[in-house]
Amino acid sequence: MRLLLAVLFSLNTAYAAPSLLGLCHKDFPCKQVNNLYHGLERVELSWLENTFGESCKCVDSLLNDPRQKIIRTHLIQSPCMRNKRCGRYEALWGYTAASGSRAALNPNSRLRKRFEKVVNRFKARITGKELTCYVSPCLECDLYEPARKVLASVVSTALPSCNIVDNPYRRKCLPGYTCEQHGVNPRLTAPCIVDLDGIDGATVNMKAWVARYKHCDLSFYWEPWMNCIRGKFIDPRSRNCKYPASTFEGTKGVLCQYFYQSSDICLP
Numbered sequence: 001m002r003l004l005l006a007v008l009f010s011l012n013t014a015y016a017a018p019s020l021l022g023l024c025h026k027d028f029p030c031k032q033v034n035n036l037y038h039g040l041e042r043v044e045l046s047w048l049e050n051t052f053g054e055s056c057k058c059v060d061s062l063l064n065d066p067r068q069k070i071i072r073t074h075l076i077q078s079p080c081m082r083n084k085r086c087g088r089y090e091a092l093w094g095y096t097a098a099s100g101s102r103a104a105l106n107p108n109s110r111l112r113k114r115f116e117k118v119v120n121r122f123k124a125r126i127t128g129k130e131l132t133c134y135v136s137p138c139l140e141c142d143l144y145e146p147a148r149k150v151l152a153s154v155v156s157t158a159l160p161s162c163n164i165v166d167n168p169y170r171r172k173c174l175p176g177y178t179c180e181q182h183g184v185n186p187r188l189t190a191p192c193i194v195d196l197d198g199i200d201g202a203t204v205n206m207k208a209w210v211a212r213y214k215h216c217d218l219s220f221y222w223e224p225w226m227n228c229i230r231g232k233f234i235d236p237r238s239r240n241c242k243y244p245a246s247t248f249e250g251t252k253g254v255l256c257q258y259f260y261q262s263s264d265i266c267l268p
Helices: 004-009 030-036 057-063 097-104 110-126 145-158 206-212 245-259
Strands: 016-018 042-048 068-077 132-139 163-166 178-182 192-195 218-221
Touching: 016 042, 030 057, 030 245, 042 057, 057 068, 057 110, 068 110, 068 218, 097 110, 097 145, 110 132, 110 145, 132 145, 145 163
Parallel strands: 016 218, 042 068, 068 132, 132 163, 163 178, 178 192, 192 218
Antiparallel strands: none
């Protein structure tokens, strides 16, 4: 399992890592995640703030690692709003794309207050850490362009040294920001981030996928367990995120099968 990132680092991209969006869940197997980075010169980390929990002990332990770190974080998520499954703790709970877009423009709205609370918590989490940060205000965002601009501005003001990422859902990215899109075949030009989020990497021709996006700043590999998905929908904070070492080894096996057959790191 500790070889997963080493496999990904070897691919022909600027940077690549697993898309561990559920990393803030209290039961996420932190020991195995830490082992994932053992022996590597660089820690490349991805997670979703707030949705799986507010206390991200596993993230905090990795952020305290003295090695070089590159992080990509989504602060809030939009799919739950689109699917009408938001927990009451979500910034977009109770909103639609239209009403949420209006609320984002109002600094006194419930949405803005909740969003700014997440921003401040994230800022406290990374303050004083040596890292390169890519921050997406909203995962797969349904909000309209003016609303996404406002959220991006809030993040940029709070975190001026971070790269701001726009990750819209079925919309064009805002000019002037790093564009992030998800799936097997999104159209992207640099600066960009690509993530398989929602598509099981074990079913994808990963070698071709990675070659297609070698121009992007970051590439993220995803499998359903990284969101603690086990079938029918369960609220993210109530999911069973306890996974054995075999889950990590299975993911490593898929990566080795497609990309790293000649390296001794994939040998038993």
